[in-house]
Amino acid sequence: MAEYEDLYREIILDHYRAPRNRGELPVPPAHKIEGFNPLCGDEVVLYLMVTDGVVTDVKIAGQGCSISQASTSMMSAAVKGKPVAEARKLIRAFKALMSIHESKLDGVGDGSDLAAELENVRFGDLEALQGVVKFPVRIKCATLAWNTLAQGLDEAAAD
Amino acid sequence: MGLDVARIRGDFPILCRQVHGNRIVFLDSAASAQKPVSVLDAMDRFQRSSYANVHRGVYTIAEEATAAFEAARAAVARFVGAGASSEIVFTRNATEAVNLVAYTWGRANLAPGDAVVLTEMEHHANVVPWLMLAEERGVELRWIPLTPDFRLDLTHADDLLRGAKLLTVSAMSNVLGTINEIGPLARAAHAAGALVLVDACQYVPHSATDVAEWGADFAAFSAHKMLGPSGIGALWARAELLETMPPFLGGGEMIRDVTKAGFATNDVPWKFEAGTPAITEAIGWHAAIDYLEAIGMADVRAHEVELTGYALDALSDRFGERLTIYGPCDTAVRGGTVSFLFDGIHAHDVSQVLDEDGVCVRAGHHCAKPLMRVLGVPATSRASFYVYNDEADVDALVVALEKAEKFFAL
């Protein structure tokens, strides 16, 4: 098996080919957040509707590689309808999943709280993105959507 | 005369290694070229036998180091057709060379409302320094657009140049491969009263270069794209310009005298070379130039024209409409840098699959985001050729691309 098949699991390709929640939401009341990966030009556009502490709707747009777009699609499906607190928890958990390299790159965290973050989190489809960790240059592709979501939740909270 | 690629390849130790069990197929020389053993040896030998700081000591090895360093400058000058060694300022790279012009000549000569003309195909190195001047002092930037066949659209060039102070243009695009004919552009710019800066970073490594024949005023290029080491590049500028330009960085080497009250600058080119330069790298660059001259730049160019033609044919024969090539199809007006995109498959995903076969191509925006926006794509794949590449490398690329297309097929 080619090494890249570990990266491109079938479920990832499925989200890439048929992204969930693609579209736009009226701004306002929704928030529109754009995330860029300056290295490769990947672009994530997130429309986020937060009502009474719940992510009531998410739409996504943008363009990029299969990893960034699949991660965005999976993210949208994972947080839609979830309380903000849960979405934030998922962001931390996902970044922990990716952080074996990234926390080192960013010079934060020693990995000891990784296990705590990952416990009791149901990743579902997102688990398939774990293979990305073996391809360090692609980690930023996978985390782009989540950083964008974090920014969106912050903006929504500031309202 | 075709190049003896098998023999040339033997001069490059890195090309003997394997990646994922496959022969390495290095198709990313536009980003940075590999180094022949003669360059590695020259640097090693110098460090072992003659290394010392330059222009400082009177002891033997300091004199040897200074002589070798200045011989490298002379070689660079000769290689690009400069009138004198003193017209070559060593920099860290082409980027620093462009910034040097923007910082010293630009700040001395550009006032709010003055225009700098550039093109839509410029590398960020030849965009951002001008955007910085635009922001800082209200310099106006005018952009020469592209034709549908990825060349400069000069229909309105005279209007764009009217009243401009500078035309800055790449001699060869690092994305499209397009070679821009500098001579006529320089004449038009001069007629309009503008100076001409050439980003020669992709041109100098691949074609015989004669800055005098171009009739340009400045040229910027890097050693690492022409078989030399990273860490050194050069600005060529006409002597009179260097004489009148204010210095760049301040420090040792660039001064004639310093008092508590002030300083007097050194002669050109050292006036622009503050601090200890990239000494060993200059020696390596000299060896790279010797290597290229031994092959002959006309033969380098002829080889790349032939190989590029082969690649363009192979890609369009095999993939047809499914693969878009961003660049001219006429090999007479383009270099061996081929950007392409599969319909519906992102460049990064293609690169990932190619890596499995040991095929190294670049994926991304290639530091040319304004161009990417013009092309309407976020990224392309880019294969680029040099003296050590041959048809077998192109064939390996095509086979790997077939795998990528099959893997990502909808």
Ligand SMILES: Cc1ncc(COP(=O)(O)O)c(C=O)c1O
């Ligand atoms: C056309 C062009 N200009 C400028 C540069 C900048 O070169 P360097 O990174 O060596 O400064 C490059 C390198 O990528 C280039 O291709």
